[in-house]
Amino acid sequence: MKRSYAADLAIVASTLLWGTLWIPLRKLTEAGLGGSWATAAGFTLPLLVLLPFGVAHRRSIAAAGRPLVRAGVVMAACLALYSEALLRGNVARVILLFYLTPVWSTLLARVFLGDRITAARLTTIALGLAGMFVVFGIDAGAPLPRATAEWMGLLSGLLWAAAMVALKRVGPDASEFDKIFVLFVFLGALFALLTLVPGGRPWTTPAPEILLHSAGWLMLLGLFWMPAVLWLTLYGAGRLDPGRVAVLLTFEVVIGLTSAALLTDEPFGVRELTGAVLIVAACGSEFFARDSVD
Secondary structure, eight states, X not given: OOOOOHHHHHHHHHHHHHTTTHHHHHHHHHTTOOSHHHHHHHHHHHHHHHHHHHHHTHHHHHHHHHHHHHHHHHHHHHHHHHHHHHHHSOHHHHHHHHTTHHHHHHHHIIIIIOOOOOHHHHHHHHHHHHHHHHHHOGXXXXXXXXXXXXXXXXXXXXXHHHHHHHHHTSOTTOOHHHHHHHHHHHHHHHHHHHTTSTTOOXXXXXXXXXXXXXXXXXXXXXXXXXXXXXXXXXXXXXXXXXXXXXXXXXXXXXXXXXXXXXHSSOOOSHHHHHHHHHHHHHHHHHHTOTTOOO
């Protein structure tokens, strides 16, 4: 039977939004909404819009029960950590530390789901990690965190792997909407808690003219970027094994590095290009692996 790549394509398409998530976050800062209030509002806005639909889905959400809540909390914590890391730190380093995720996903899926670790999966992990070592510089040693933002990036990757495993334990009756809605229930509050970690931005109330000036970016983040990227990701994650999702998502590294190099002062030279090629090779190796199934 011919294999469908719809779920794979959804994950790859989501990387275009994941890899540029830092843009609306930082645009809000540039527009004058540099405090934690703005980002928290952007993460809470979808919940207000989706609330009537969440009420309509209350039976399926209740039926999914604790597994759905656990998955939603872990995903929300992952996204809150990742967003705060992007705001605090170097975009490239945060993204690369996050993408140690294939290692965590493969191990967690083996332990909790019984997934086998195939030769093809080991190849994709090796290619991905090789790309990360190249970008960081082999002379710098292992790609370990050196700042609070980088620890947040690493921890968010571990939580993402845990979330992908948790999603596999959610009942089949829970839709992508149910998962997204539960995630947004917790996202704003968890992000607010993270801002209490030393080194963050203050909670300041913006002046009305600043709020009006930056309303476009706030709406773009809350009503388009977050719902779209999460729907694409959850659609794919619900149909693929956690390790495959993690490896396909590594294409975000290329998007993130390239966009950061073009739009910021962060470097993108031969080393970054070589690392990006290795990471794309890992993505391609996983995409066409015959031993993976939808």
